[in-house]
Amino acid sequence: xxxxxxxxxxxxxxxxxxxxxxxxxxxxxxxxxxxxxxxxxxxxxxxxxxxxxxxxxxxxxxxxxxxxxxxxxxxxxxxxxxxxxxxxxxxxxxxxxxxxxxxxxxxxxxxxxxxxxx
Numbered sequence: 378x379x380x381x382x383x384x385x386x387x388x389x390x391x392x393x394x395x396x397x398x399x400x401x402x403x404x405x406x407x408x409x410x411x412x413x414x415x416x417x418x419x420x421x422x423x424x425x426x427x428x429x430x431x432x433x434x435x436x437x438x439x440x441x442x443x444x445x446x447x448x449x450x451x452x453x454x455x456x457x458x459x460x461x462x463x464x465x466x467x468x469x470x471x472x473x474x475x476x477x478x479x480x481x482x483x484x485x486x487x488x489x490x491x492x493x494x495x
Contacts, residue, residue, distance in 0.1 A: 380433055380455075380458070381459045381460050382433075382437075382456070382459045382461040382480075382481035382482065383434040383437050384434075384460065384481055384482055385437040385480075385481040386481070387485070387488075388415050388416060388485060388489060389416070390417065390437075391416045391417075391418075391437035391438050391480075391481070391485060391489075392416070392417075392418045392420065392436050392437045393412070393413065393420070393436070393437065393438040393439070394419070394420040394423050394438070394439045395421060395427070395439070396421065396422060396423070396424050396427075396441050397421060397422065398413075398421065400441070400442060405442055405476070408466065408493040409440070409493070411492050411493065411495055412438075412440070412492040412493050423436075425448060425452060427439035427441075428449070428455070428463075428477075428479045431459075431461050431479045431480065432452075432456050432458070432459035432461060434459075437480065437485060438478065438479070438481070438489055439478070439479045440477065440489070441477060442466075442475060442476045443475045444472070444477050445475065446472075446473075448477075449472055449477050452479065453472070456479045460481075460482070461479055461480055461486075462486040463477065463479040463480070463486075464478060464486060464490075466493050467490065467494070468490045478490070478493075
């Protein structure tokens with residue numbers, strides 16, 4: 378079977394997932410709240426599985442904060458191979474800060490980063 382993202386490229390149509398909204402604090406919580414307000418469906422509690430589900434097309438966006446390389450390293454290849462985009466909350470590729478977002482498309486990723494930035 379071919380693995381590919383949903384291809385979603387419109388934030389207002391995206392399904393998003395994060396482990397737990399209570400993991401976000403201060404400015405991160407505010408940023409996630411802005412993003413959450415722009416999507417029709419939010420799922421919680423999937424942990425790394427949410428990032429894998431971006432690759433399989435079941436989720437359009439996955440984001441978490443405070444991640445370590447062992448949390449995301451394998452998922453980077455999966456998301457990119459499936460046609461998605463993965464990066465940090467400021468629009469870059471450096472994931473070492475731990476604030477990671479995976480999207481079904483680069484266009485969706487850019488919109489999500491815009492929402493996070495406000």
